[in-house]
Amino acid sequence: MNTMRPHDEPMIVIKHLVKQFGNLRAVDDVSLTVGRGKVTVIIGPSGSGKSTVLRCINHLETPTSGEIWVDGIHLTHNAKNINAVRAEVGMVFQQFNLFPHLTVLENITLAQRVVRKRSEAEAREIAMQQLTRVGIPEKARAYPSQLSGGQQQRVAIARALAMNPKIMLFDEPTSALDPEMIKEVLDVMLELARSGMTMVVVTHEMGFARNAADEIVFMDHGRIIEQNTPEEFFTNPREERARAFLSQILR
Amino acid sequence: MSLTTGPRQPAAIPLDSTADRSAQGRFVDRLSQWPWWLLIIVFFGVLIVWNVMTSELYSAIFSRLLLGIGITIFTTLVAYGLAIVIGLVAGLGRVSHNPIIFNIATLYVQVIRGVPILVQLLVIAFVIVPIVIDAVNWLGNVLAPLLGAENFLARTQPQDVPFLTRCIIALAIAYGGFQAETFRAGIQSISKGQMEAARSLGMSYLQAMRYVILPQAIRRVLPPLGNDFIAMLKDSSLVSVLGVRDITQEARLYASASFRFLETYTSLAFLYLAMTIVLSLGVKWLENRLNNEGRGQG
Numbered sequence: 001m002n003t004m005r006p007h008d009e010p011m012i013v014i015k016h017l018v019k020q021f022g023n024l025r026a027v028d029d030v031s032l033t034v035g036r037g038k039v040t041v042i043i044g045p046s047g048s049g050k051s052t053v054l055r056c057i058n059h060l061e062t063p064t065s066g067e068i069w070v071d072g073i074h075l076t077h078n079a080k081n082i083n084a085v086r087a088e089v090g091m092v093f094q095q096f097n098l099f100p101h102l103t104v105l106e107n108i109t110l111a112q113r114v115v116r117k118r119s120e121a122e123a124r125e126i127a128m129q130q131l132t133r134v135g136i137p138e139k140a141r142a143y144p145s146q147l148s149g150g151q152q153q154r155v156a157i158a159r160a161l162a163m164n165p166k167i168m169l170f171d172e173p174t175s176a177l178d179p180e181m182i183k184e185v186l187d188v189m190l191e192l193a194r195s196g197m198t199m200v201v202v203t204h205e206m207g208f209a210r211n212a213a214d215e216i217v218f219m220d221h222g223r224i225i226e227q228n229t230p231e232e233f234f235t236n237p238r239e240e241r242a243r244a245f246l247s248q249i250l251r
Numbered sequence: 252m253s254l255t256t257g258p259r260q261p262a263a264i265p266l267d268s269t270a271d272r273s274a275q276g277r278f279v280d281r282l283s284q285w286p287w288w289l290l291i292i293v294f295f296g297v298l299i300v301w302n303v304m305t306s307e308l309y310s311a312i313f314s315r316l317l318l319g320i321g322i323t324i325f326t327t328l329v330a331y332g333l334a335i336v337i338g339l340v341a342g343l344g345r346v347s348h349n350p351i352i353f354n355i356a357t358l359y360v361q362v363i364r365g366v367p368i369l370v371q372l373l374v375i376a377f378v379i380v381p382i383v384i385d386a387v388n389w390l391g392n393v394l395a396p397l398l399g400a401e402n403f404l405a406r407t408q409p410q411d412v413p414f415l416t417r418c419i420i421a422l423a424i425a426y427g428g429f430q431a432e433t434f435r436a437g438i439q440s441i442s443k444g445q446m447e448a449a450r451s452l453g454m455s456y457l458q459a460m461r462y463v464i465l466p467q468a469i470r471r472v473l474p475p476l477g478n479d480f481i482a483m484l485k486d487s488s489l490v491s492v493l494g495v496r497d498i499t500q501e502a503r504l505y506a507s508a509s510f511r512f513l514e515t516y517t518s519l520a521f522l523y524l525a526m527t528i529v530l531s532l533g534v535k536w537l538e539n540r541l542n543n544e545g546r547g548q549g
Contacts, residue, residue: 058451060447060451079455083455086450086453087452089451090452091448091451093444093447093448095444097444097445097447097448098448099445099448099449099467101466101470110452110462110463111449111452111453114454114462115452115453115454115458116453156448159452160451160452163452
Protein backbone atom coordinates (compact mmCIF):
# COMPACT_ATOMS: atom_id res chain seq x y z
CA MET A 1 0.00 0.00 0.00
CA ASN A 2 2.98 2.25 0.47
CA THR A 3 4.78 1.52 -2.76
CA MET A 4 3.95 4.96 -4.15
CA ARG A 5 5.41 6.75 -1.16
CA PRO A 6 8.37 8.96 -2.02
CA HIS A 7 11.66 7.49 -0.89
CA ASP A 8 12.75 10.51 0.99
CA GLU A 9 9.81 10.37 3.37
CA PRO A 10 11.12 9.24 6.76
CA MET A 11 10.24 5.80 8.08
CA ILE A 12 9.70 6.86 11.68
CA VAL A 13 8.72 10.29 12.92
CA ILE A 14 8.48 10.95 16.66
CA LYS A 15 7.25 14.33 17.88
CA HIS A 16 7.42 15.54 21.49
CA LEU A 17 7.14 12.06 22.96
CA VAL A 18 6.59 11.95 26.73
CA LYS A 19 6.23 8.82 28.85
CA GLN A 20 5.47 9.13 32.52
CA PHE A 21 5.67 6.20 34.98
CA GLY A 22 4.07 7.49 38.17
CA ASN A 23 6.35 10.27 39.34
CA LEU A 24 9.13 9.32 36.96
CA ARG A 25 9.32 10.99 33.58
CA ALA A 26 11.10 8.22 31.68
CA VAL A 27 10.94 9.99 28.33
CA ASP A 28 10.85 13.77 28.34
CA ASP A 29 9.93 15.53 25.10
CA VAL A 30 11.82 13.40 22.60
CA SER A 31 11.57 14.19 18.90
CA LEU A 32 13.35 11.94 16.44
CA THR A 33 13.25 11.11 12.73
CA VAL A 34 14.57 7.91 11.23
CA GLY A 35 15.04 7.82 7.47
CA ARG A 36 14.34 4.87 5.20
CA GLY A 37 17.12 2.28 5.28
CA LYS A 38 18.93 4.18 8.00
CA VAL A 39 20.41 2.69 11.16
CA THR A 40 19.94 4.76 14.29
CA VAL A 41 21.74 3.66 17.44
CA ILE A 42 20.50 5.01 20.76
CA ILE A 43 23.03 4.99 23.57
CA GLY A 44 23.16 6.37 27.05
CA PRO A 45 23.40 5.39 30.70
CA SER A 46 20.88 2.91 32.09
CA GLY A 47 17.59 4.51 33.04
CA SER A 48 17.98 7.20 30.43
CA GLY A 49 14.76 6.22 28.63
CA LYS A 50 16.32 4.60 25.55
CA SER A 51 14.34 1.38 25.79
CA THR A 52 11.13 3.22 26.55
CA VAL A 53 11.44 5.27 23.36
CA LEU A 54 11.95 2.03 21.44
CA ARG A 55 8.98 0.37 23.09
CA CYS A 56 6.75 3.35 22.28
CA ILE A 57 7.50 2.93 18.57
CA ASN A 58 5.53 -0.33 18.43
CA HIS A 59 3.24 0.71 21.27
CA LEU A 60 4.39 -1.83 23.84
CA GLU A 61 4.31 1.28 26.00
CA THR A 62 1.50 3.75 25.55
CA PRO A 63 2.92 7.27 25.24
CA THR A 64 1.68 9.77 27.81
CA SER A 65 1.72 12.45 25.14
CA GLY A 66 3.32 13.18 21.81
CA GLU A 67 2.84 11.66 18.38
CA ILE A 68 4.45 8.86 16.40
CA TRP A 69 4.18 7.99 12.71
CA VAL A 70 5.53 4.70 11.43
CA ASP A 71 5.78 4.48 7.65
CA GLY A 72 3.12 7.17 7.39
CA ILE A 73 0.69 5.41 9.76
CA HIS A 74 -0.28 7.58 12.70
CA LEU A 75 0.03 5.56 15.89
CA THR A 76 -3.09 6.20 17.93
CA HIS A 77 -4.90 4.19 20.56
CA ASN A 78 -6.87 2.49 17.82
CA ALA A 79 -6.16 -1.23 18.22
CA LYS A 80 -6.43 -1.95 14.47
CA ASN A 81 -3.84 0.70 13.77
CA ILE A 82 -1.51 -0.64 16.42
CA ASN A 83 -1.65 -4.22 15.13
CA ALA A 84 -1.04 -2.95 11.60
CA VAL A 85 2.05 -1.09 12.73
CA ARG A 86 3.31 -3.97 14.84
CA ALA A 87 3.19 -6.36 11.92
CA GLU A 88 5.51 -3.98 10.03
CA VAL A 89 7.88 -3.49 12.94
CA GLY A 90 10.05 -6.38 14.08
CA MET A 91 11.33 -6.32 17.63
CA VAL A 92 14.22 -8.16 19.24
CA PHE A 93 14.34 -8.25 23.04
CA GLN A 94 17.15 -8.44 25.55
CA GLN A 95 15.73 -11.70 26.96
CA PHE A 96 15.06 -13.21 23.48
CA ASN A 97 11.48 -14.13 24.51
CA LEU A 98 11.30 -17.19 22.32
CA PHE A 99 8.23 -19.34 22.91
CA PRO A 100 9.60 -22.25 24.98
CA HIS A 101 6.79 -24.68 24.17
CA LEU A 102 7.41 -24.47 20.43
CA THR A 103 10.30 -25.64 18.29
CA VAL A 104 12.52 -23.12 16.55
CA LEU A 105 10.62 -23.67 13.31
CA GLU A 106 7.23 -23.27 15.03
CA ASN A 107 8.48 -20.12 16.75
CA ILE A 108 9.13 -18.62 13.32
CA THR A 109 6.03 -19.90 11.54
CA LEU A 110 3.41 -19.12 14.23
CA ALA A 111 2.92 -15.41 13.62
CA GLN A 112 3.31 -15.84 9.86
CA ARG A 113 0.34 -18.20 9.87
CA VAL A 114 -1.81 -16.43 12.48
CA VAL A 115 -1.14 -12.83 11.49
CA ARG A 116 -0.01 -13.00 7.86
CA LYS A 117 -2.33 -15.93 7.09
CA ARG A 118 0.38 -17.75 5.15
CA SER A 119 0.05 -21.44 4.41
CA GLU A 120 2.01 -23.93 6.49
CA ALA A 121 4.30 -24.72 3.55
CA GLU A 122 4.97 -21.09 2.69
CA ALA A 123 5.62 -20.14 6.31
CA ARG A 124 8.02 -23.06 6.64
CA GLU A 125 9.91 -22.08 3.51
CA ILE A 126 10.30 -18.48 4.68
CA ALA A 127 11.31 -19.69 8.13
CA MET A 128 14.06 -21.87 6.66
CA GLN A 129 15.30 -18.97 4.52
CA GLN A 130 15.56 -16.74 7.57
CA LEU A 131 17.18 -19.46 9.66
CA THR A 132 19.77 -19.90 6.91
CA ARG A 133 20.29 -16.16 6.88
CA VAL A 134 21.11 -16.13 10.60
CA GLY A 135 23.27 -19.22 10.16
CA ILE A 136 21.48 -21.99 12.07
CA PRO A 137 19.16 -23.87 9.69
CA GLU A 138 20.15 -27.15 11.38
CA LYS A 139 18.41 -26.06 14.62
CA ALA A 140 14.93 -25.93 13.10
CA ARG A 141 13.68 -28.92 15.09
CA ALA A 142 15.29 -27.95 18.39
CA TYR A 143 13.51 -26.36 21.33
CA PRO A 144 14.75 -22.95 22.52
CA SER A 145 16.12 -24.39 25.78
CA GLN A 146 18.46 -26.60 23.76
CA LEU A 147 20.15 -23.59 22.17
CA SER A 148 22.85 -21.25 23.44
CA GLY A 149 21.94 -17.66 24.18
CA GLY A 150 23.49 -16.44 20.95
CA GLN A 151 21.58 -19.02 18.94
CA GLN A 152 18.33 -18.12 20.70
CA GLN A 153 18.82 -14.46 19.89
CA ARG A 154 19.51 -15.30 16.25
CA VAL A 155 16.28 -17.32 16.15
CA ALA A 156 14.48 -14.30 17.63
CA ILE A 157 15.90 -12.16 14.82
CA ALA A 158 14.83 -14.73 12.23
CA ARG A 159 11.35 -14.84 13.79
CA ALA A 160 11.00 -11.07 13.42
CA LEU A 161 12.44 -11.03 9.88
CA ALA A 162 10.04 -13.75 8.71
CA MET A 163 7.21 -11.22 9.02
CA ASN A 164 8.93 -9.08 6.35
CA PRO A 165 9.08 -6.01 8.58
CA LYS A 166 9.99 -2.60 7.24
CA ILE A 167 11.69 -1.67 10.49
CA MET A 168 13.64 -3.68 13.04
CA LEU A 169 13.89 -2.56 16.65
CA PHE A 170 16.64 -4.01 18.84
CA ASP A 171 16.36 -3.56 22.62
CA GLU A 172 19.81 -4.32 24.05
CA PRO A 173 20.03 -7.52 22.00
CA THR A 174 23.42 -8.59 23.35
CA SER A 175 23.15 -7.51 26.99
CA ALA A 176 22.01 -10.93 28.24
CA LEU A 177 24.66 -12.86 26.28
CA ASP A 178 27.93 -14.41 27.35
CA PRO A 179 30.82 -12.44 25.83
CA GLU A 180 31.78 -15.17 23.35
CA MET A 181 28.29 -15.12 21.83
CA ILE A 182 27.96 -11.40 21.31
CA LYS A 183 29.83 -11.38 18.03
CA GLU A 184 27.60 -13.93 16.28
CA VAL A 185 24.56 -11.78 17.02
CA LEU A 186 26.26 -8.52 16.06
CA ASP A 187 27.41 -10.07 12.78
CA VAL A 188 23.82 -10.89 11.88
CA MET A 189 22.75 -7.35 12.77
CA LEU A 190 25.59 -5.87 10.75
CA GLU A 191 24.59 -7.93 7.71
CA LEU A 192 21.01 -6.75 8.20
CA ALA A 193 22.11 -3.11 8.36
CA ARG A 194 24.11 -3.48 5.13
CA SER A 195 21.11 -5.04 3.39
CA GLY A 196 19.28 -1.72 3.78
CA MET A 197 16.94 -2.51 6.67
CA THR A 198 15.72 0.46 8.69
CA MET A 199 16.92 -0.20 12.22
CA VAL A 200 16.70 1.42 15.62
CA VAL A 201 19.12 -0.19 18.05
CA VAL A 202 19.52 0.37 21.77
CA THR A 203 22.88 -1.07 22.74
CA HIS A 204 26.02 -0.70 24.77
CA GLU A 205 28.15 -2.18 21.97
CA MET A 206 30.12 0.86 20.86
CA GLY A 207 31.96 -1.11 18.16
CA PHE A 208 28.66 -1.93 16.51
CA ALA A 209 27.46 1.65 16.87
CA ARG A 210 30.57 2.89 15.18
CA ASN A 211 30.47 0.40 12.30
CA ALA A 212 26.79 0.17 11.54
CA ALA A 213 25.12 3.40 12.60
CA ASP A 214 24.17 6.23 10.29
CA GLU A 215 23.29 8.28 13.30
CA ILE A 216 24.01 8.14 17.01
CA VAL A 217 21.43 9.40 19.48
CA PHE A 218 22.73 9.98 22.99
CA MET A 219 20.10 10.11 25.73
CA ASP A 220 20.24 10.97 29.41
CA HIS A 221 17.42 11.49 31.91
CA GLY A 222 14.77 10.95 29.28
CA ARG A 223 16.07 13.58 26.90
CA ILE A 224 18.09 13.51 23.72
CA ILE A 225 21.36 15.21 24.61
CA GLU A 226 23.22 14.81 21.35
CA GLN A 227 22.44 13.58 17.86
CA ASN A 228 25.43 13.10 15.60
CA THR A 229 27.21 10.99 13.01
CA PRO A 230 29.23 8.14 14.54
CA GLU A 231 32.60 9.60 13.47
CA GLU A 232 31.82 12.97 15.01
CA PHE A 233 30.22 11.50 18.10
CA PHE A 234 33.02 9.11 18.98
CA THR A 235 35.93 11.37 18.10
CA ASN A 236 34.58 14.77 18.99
CA PRO A 237 31.34 14.77 20.99
CA ARG A 238 29.74 18.17 21.35
CA GLU A 239 28.14 17.70 24.75
CA GLU A 240 29.90 17.45 28.08
CA ARG A 241 27.62 14.61 29.31
CA ALA A 242 28.26 12.60 26.15
CA ARG A 243 31.97 13.07 26.66
CA ALA A 244 31.73 11.90 30.27
CA PHE A 245 29.71 8.86 29.21
CA LEU A 246 32.17 7.89 26.50
CA SER A 247 35.17 8.26 28.78
CA GLN A 248 33.44 5.84 31.18
CA ILE A 249 32.65 3.30 28.48
CA LEU A 250 35.69 3.49 26.22
CA ARG A 251 38.30 3.37 28.94
CA MET B 252 8.31 -43.41 41.15
CA SER B 253 8.74 -43.47 44.87
CA LEU B 254 5.72 -43.50 47.11
CA THR B 255 7.60 -42.44 50.17
CA THR B 256 6.45 -39.36 51.89
CA GLY B 257 8.24 -40.41 55.06
CA PRO B 258 10.99 -38.46 56.78
CA ARG B 259 13.70 -37.43 54.42
CA GLN B 260 17.12 -39.06 54.61
CA PRO B 261 20.14 -36.80 54.76
CA ALA B 262 21.60 -36.69 51.28
CA ALA B 263 25.14 -37.52 52.34
CA ILE B 264 26.22 -39.44 55.39
CA PRO B 265 29.49 -38.23 56.87
CA LEU B 266 32.33 -40.63 56.06
CA ASP B 267 33.41 -41.25 59.65
CA SER B 268 29.96 -42.34 60.79
CA THR B 269 29.50 -44.98 58.05
CA ALA B 270 32.32 -47.03 59.48
CA ASP B 271 30.72 -47.69 62.83
CA ARG B 272 27.19 -47.76 61.55
CA SER B 273 25.69 -51.03 62.68
CA ALA B 274 23.71 -53.35 60.46
CA GLN B 275 20.82 -52.83 62.83
CA GLY B 276 21.00 -49.08 62.35
CA ARG B 277 20.88 -49.43 58.58
CA PHE B 278 17.90 -51.78 58.88
CA VAL B 279 16.02 -49.20 60.96
CA ASP B 280 16.90 -46.57 58.36
CA ARG B 281 15.50 -48.65 55.60
CA LEU B 282 12.34 -49.37 57.59
CA SER B 283 11.78 -45.66 58.10
CA GLN B 284 11.81 -45.24 54.33
CA TRP B 285 8.92 -47.61 53.74
CA PRO B 286 5.54 -46.15 52.69
CA TRP B 287 3.88 -47.37 55.86
CA TRP B 288 0.78 -45.30 55.26
CA LEU B 289 0.11 -47.16 52.03
CA LEU B 290 0.74 -50.54 53.67
CA ILE B 291 -1.78 -49.73 56.39
CA ILE B 292 -4.39 -48.75 53.81
CA VAL B 293 -3.69 -51.88 51.78
CA PHE B 294 -4.01 -53.94 54.93
CA PHE B 295 -7.46 -52.57 55.68
CA GLY B 296 -8.35 -52.88 52.02
CA VAL B 297 -7.49 -56.57 52.06
CA LEU B 298 -9.46 -56.93 55.27
CA ILE B 299 -12.54 -55.36 53.72
CA VAL B 300 -12.24 -57.30 50.48
CA TRP B 301 -11.88 -60.47 52.52
CA ASN B 302 -14.99 -59.47 54.47
CA VAL B 303 -16.89 -58.83 51.28
CA MET B 304 -16.03 -62.27 50.00
CA THR B 305 -16.78 -64.11 53.21
CA SER B 306 -19.46 -62.13 55.00
CA GLU B 307 -22.92 -61.80 53.58
CA LEU B 308 -23.41 -58.47 55.27
CA TYR B 309 -20.42 -56.82 53.63
CA SER B 310 -21.21 -58.19 50.21
CA ALA B 311 -24.76 -56.91 50.59
CA ILE B 312 -23.40 -53.48 51.53
CA PHE B 313 -21.04 -53.40 48.59
CA SER B 314 -23.54 -54.49 46.00
CA ARG B 315 -25.81 -51.77 47.34
CA LEU B 316 -23.07 -49.11 47.16
CA LEU B 317 -22.14 -50.11 43.64
CA LEU B 318 -25.66 -49.13 42.52
CA GLY B 319 -24.59 -45.54 43.09
CA ILE B 320 -21.11 -45.69 41.62
CA GLY B 321 -22.35 -44.76 38.15
CA ILE B 322 -23.99 -41.58 39.48
CA THR B 323 -20.87 -40.69 41.48
CA ILE B 324 -18.57 -41.06 38.49
CA PHE B 325 -20.98 -39.38 36.08
CA THR B 326 -21.48 -36.40 38.42
CA THR B 327 -17.74 -36.03 38.95
CA LEU B 328 -16.84 -36.18 35.25
CA VAL B 329 -19.56 -33.87 33.94
CA ALA B 330 -19.30 -31.31 36.75
CA TYR B 331 -15.52 -31.28 36.41
CA GLY B 332 -15.66 -30.82 32.64
CA LEU B 333 -18.06 -27.89 33.01
CA ALA B 334 -15.96 -26.43 35.83
CA ILE B 335 -12.87 -26.42 33.62
CA VAL B 336 -14.70 -24.41 30.96
CA ILE B 337 -16.18 -21.99 33.50
CA GLY B 338 -12.83 -21.69 35.28
CA LEU B 339 -10.91 -20.96 32.10
CA VAL B 340 -13.34 -18.24 31.04
CA ALA B 341 -13.44 -16.69 34.52
CA GLY B 342 -9.66 -16.99 34.84
CA LEU B 343 -9.20 -15.09 31.58
CA GLY B 344 -11.62 -12.52 32.98
CA ARG B 345 -9.49 -12.18 36.11
CA VAL B 346 -6.44 -11.16 34.04
CA SER B 347 -8.45 -8.97 31.66
CA HIS B 348 -7.62 -5.28 31.40
CA ASN B 349 -11.26 -4.54 30.66
CA PRO B 350 -12.69 -3.28 33.99
CA ILE B 351 -16.19 -4.64 33.33
CA ILE B 352 -15.00 -8.15 32.52
CA PHE B 353 -12.50 -8.08 35.38
CA ASN B 354 -15.13 -7.03 37.91
CA ILE B 355 -17.68 -9.61 36.80
CA ALA B 356 -15.08 -12.38 37.02
CA THR B 357 -13.81 -11.17 40.39
CA LEU B 358 -17.31 -10.89 41.81
CA TYR B 359 -18.02 -14.47 40.76
CA VAL B 360 -14.78 -15.80 42.25
CA GLN B 361 -15.19 -13.93 45.53
CA VAL B 362 -18.79 -14.99 46.03
CA ILE B 363 -18.05 -18.61 45.22
CA ARG B 364 -15.04 -18.78 47.47
CA GLY B 365 -16.88 -17.19 50.36
CA VAL B 366 -19.86 -19.55 50.50
CA PRO B 367 -19.63 -23.22 51.57
CA ILE B 368 -20.20 -25.63 48.71
CA LEU B 369 -23.06 -27.31 50.54
CA VAL B 370 -24.83 -23.96 50.89
CA GLN B 371 -24.19 -23.17 47.22
CA LEU B 372 -25.77 -26.50 46.34
CA LEU B 373 -28.90 -25.65 48.30
CA VAL B 374 -29.10 -22.11 46.92
CA ILE B 375 -28.69 -23.18 43.31
CA ALA B 376 -31.06 -26.12 43.60
CA PHE B 377 -33.85 -24.37 45.50
CA VAL B 378 -33.42 -20.68 44.71
CA ILE B 379 -31.56 -20.07 41.48
CA VAL B 380 -33.10 -22.86 39.41
CA PRO B 381 -36.73 -21.88 40.30
CA ILE B 382 -35.91 -18.23 39.55
CA VAL B 383 -34.45 -19.16 36.18
CA ILE B 384 -37.50 -21.31 35.42
CA ASP B 385 -39.77 -18.36 36.30
CA ALA B 386 -37.75 -16.18 33.95
CA VAL B 387 -38.03 -18.79 31.20
CA ASN B 388 -41.79 -19.02 31.74
CA TRP B 389 -42.07 -15.25 31.54
CA LEU B 390 -40.07 -15.25 28.32
CA GLY B 391 -42.34 -17.98 26.97
CA ASN B 392 -45.43 -15.91 27.72
CA VAL B 393 -43.90 -12.85 26.11
CA LEU B 394 -43.07 -14.87 23.02
CA ALA B 395 -46.46 -16.60 23.01
CA PRO B 396 -47.65 -14.72 19.89
CA LEU B 397 -44.65 -16.12 18.04
CA LEU B 398 -44.32 -19.63 19.47
CA GLY B 399 -47.94 -20.29 20.48
CA ALA B 400 -49.42 -20.12 23.98
CA GLU B 401 -48.36 -23.67 24.83
CA ASN B 402 -44.71 -23.31 23.79
CA PHE B 403 -42.01 -25.25 25.65
CA LEU B 404 -40.66 -22.13 27.35
CA ALA B 405 -43.97 -21.38 29.02
CA ARG B 406 -44.57 -25.02 29.91
CA THR B 407 -41.26 -25.72 31.66
CA GLN B 408 -41.73 -26.54 35.34
CA PRO B 409 -39.12 -26.57 38.11
CA GLN B 410 -39.60 -30.32 38.47
CA ASP B 411 -38.53 -30.70 34.83
CA VAL B 412 -34.99 -30.02 36.03
CA PRO B 413 -33.89 -33.17 37.86
CA PHE B 414 -31.94 -32.82 41.08
CA LEU B 415 -28.97 -34.56 39.51
CA THR B 416 -28.77 -31.78 36.92
CA ARG B 417 -29.07 -29.11 39.60
CA CYS B 418 -26.29 -30.74 41.59
CA ILE B 419 -24.00 -30.94 38.58
CA ILE B 420 -24.62 -27.28 37.76
CA ALA B 421 -23.95 -26.28 41.36
CA LEU B 422 -20.73 -28.29 41.63
CA ALA B 423 -19.52 -26.93 38.28
CA ILE B 424 -20.16 -23.34 39.33
CA ALA B 425 -18.51 -23.88 42.71
CA TYR B 426 -15.40 -25.52 41.29
CA GLY B 427 -15.24 -23.08 38.39
CA GLY B 428 -14.55 -20.37 40.96
CA PHE B 429 -11.56 -22.23 42.35
CA GLN B 430 -10.24 -23.20 38.95
CA ALA B 431 -10.51 -19.60 37.78
CA GLU B 432 -7.88 -18.73 40.37
CA THR B 433 -5.74 -21.69 39.31
CA PHE B 434 -5.85 -20.56 35.68
CA ARG B 435 -5.18 -16.96 36.69
CA ALA B 436 -2.11 -17.99 38.65
CA GLY B 437 -0.91 -20.08 35.71
CA ILE B 438 -1.35 -17.25 33.23
CA GLN B 439 0.38 -14.75 35.51
CA SER B 440 3.30 -17.11 36.04
CA ILE B 441 4.24 -16.79 32.36
CA SER B 442 6.78 -14.00 31.93
CA LYS B 443 5.55 -10.68 30.55
CA GLY B 444 8.06 -10.96 27.72
CA GLN B 445 6.05 -13.79 26.15
CA MET B 446 3.00 -11.57 25.69
CA GLU B 447 5.18 -8.69 24.47
CA ALA B 448 6.96 -10.89 21.93
CA ALA B 449 3.65 -12.21 20.62
CA ARG B 450 2.11 -8.75 20.42
CA SER B 451 5.21 -7.30 18.75
CA LEU B 452 4.75 -9.92 16.01
CA GLY B 453 1.33 -8.43 15.34
CA MET B 454 -0.83 -10.97 17.17
CA SER B 455 -3.96 -9.73 18.88
CA TYR B 456 -4.39 -10.19 22.64
CA LEU B 457 -6.61 -13.24 22.15
CA GLN B 458 -4.29 -14.79 19.57
CA ALA B 459 -1.34 -14.34 21.93
CA MET B 460 -3.35 -15.94 24.75
CA ARG B 461 -4.43 -18.87 22.63
CA TYR B 462 -1.16 -19.72 20.91
CA VAL B 463 1.51 -18.50 23.33
CA ILE B 464 0.32 -17.95 26.89
CA LEU B 465 -2.34 -20.61 27.52
CA PRO B 466 -0.38 -23.60 26.17
CA GLN B 467 2.38 -22.79 28.64
CA ALA B 468 0.06 -21.82 31.50
CA ILE B 469 -2.15 -24.91 31.24
CA ARG B 470 0.86 -27.21 31.29
CA ARG B 471 1.92 -25.53 34.51
CA VAL B 472 -1.45 -25.92 36.23
CA LEU B 473 -2.12 -29.54 35.26
CA PRO B 474 -1.12 -30.93 38.69
CA PRO B 475 -3.41 -28.55 40.66
CA LEU B 476 -6.20 -29.26 38.17
CA GLY B 477 -5.64 -32.98 38.82
CA ASN B 478 -5.98 -32.39 42.55
CA ASP B 479 -9.22 -30.53 41.90
CA PHE B 480 -10.51 -33.60 40.13
CA ILE B 481 -9.85 -35.67 43.25
CA ALA B 482 -11.56 -33.02 45.37
CA MET B 483 -14.53 -33.06 43.00
CA LEU B 484 -14.86 -36.82 43.38
CA LYS B 485 -15.07 -36.37 47.14
CA ASP B 486 -17.43 -33.39 47.01
CA SER B 487 -19.74 -35.26 44.66
CA SER B 488 -20.94 -36.94 47.88
CA LEU B 489 -22.75 -33.66 48.66
CA VAL B 490 -25.38 -34.54 46.06
CA SER B 491 -26.77 -37.05 48.57
CA VAL B 492 -28.16 -34.08 50.51
CA LEU B 493 -30.64 -33.57 47.66
CA GLY B 494 -31.48 -37.25 47.56
CA VAL B 495 -29.50 -38.02 44.42
CA ARG B 496 -28.56 -41.67 44.69
CA ASP B 497 -24.80 -41.67 44.51
CA ILE B 498 -22.79 -44.06 46.66
CA THR B 499 -23.15 -41.84 49.74
CA GLN B 500 -26.92 -41.73 49.42
CA GLU B 501 -27.09 -45.49 48.89
CA ALA B 502 -25.02 -45.94 52.03
CA ARG B 503 -27.28 -43.63 54.02
CA LEU B 504 -30.38 -45.45 52.86
CA TYR B 505 -28.89 -48.86 53.60
CA ALA B 506 -27.55 -47.87 57.01
CA SER B 507 -30.76 -46.27 58.18
CA ALA B 508 -32.74 -49.31 57.10
CA SER B 509 -30.39 -51.95 58.52
CA PHE B 510 -28.87 -50.01 61.45
CA ARG B 511 -25.48 -51.34 60.29
CA PHE B 512 -23.83 -47.91 60.52
CA LEU B 513 -20.30 -49.07 61.29
CA GLU B 514 -20.04 -51.58 58.48
CA THR B 515 -21.80 -49.41 55.90
CA TYR B 516 -19.97 -46.16 56.48
CA THR B 517 -16.59 -47.87 56.81
CA SER B 518 -17.18 -49.50 53.46
CA LEU B 519 -18.28 -46.19 51.98
CA ALA B 520 -15.20 -44.40 53.25
CA PHE B 521 -12.98 -47.14 51.91
CA LEU B 522 -14.58 -46.96 48.49
CA TYR B 523 -13.82 -43.23 48.25
CA LEU B 524 -10.31 -43.79 49.57
CA ALA B 525 -9.59 -46.48 47.00
CA MET B 526 -10.66 -44.19 44.15
CA THR B 527 -8.80 -41.11 45.40
CA ILE B 528 -5.57 -43.00 46.04
CA VAL B 529 -5.53 -44.36 42.50
CA LEU B 530 -6.23 -40.85 41.17
CA SER B 531 -3.58 -39.21 43.34
CA LEU B 532 -1.01 -41.70 42.06
CA GLY B 533 -2.07 -40.61 38.58
CA VAL B 534 -1.56 -36.94 39.46
CA LYS B 535 1.85 -37.75 40.91
CA TRP B 536 2.82 -39.56 37.72
CA LEU B 537 1.66 -36.57 35.68
CA GLU B 538 3.69 -34.20 37.86
CA ASN B 539 6.83 -36.31 37.43
CA ARG B 540 6.33 -36.47 33.68
CA LEU B 541 5.91 -32.71 33.42
CA ASN B 542 8.99 -32.17 35.58
CA ASN B 543 11.07 -34.41 33.37
CA GLU B 544 9.80 -32.68 30.24
CA GLY B 545 10.55 -29.36 31.86
CA ARG B 546 14.13 -30.43 32.33
CA GLY B 547 14.25 -31.47 28.67
CA GLN B 548 13.00 -28.23 27.24
CA GLY B 549 12.86 -25.73 30.09
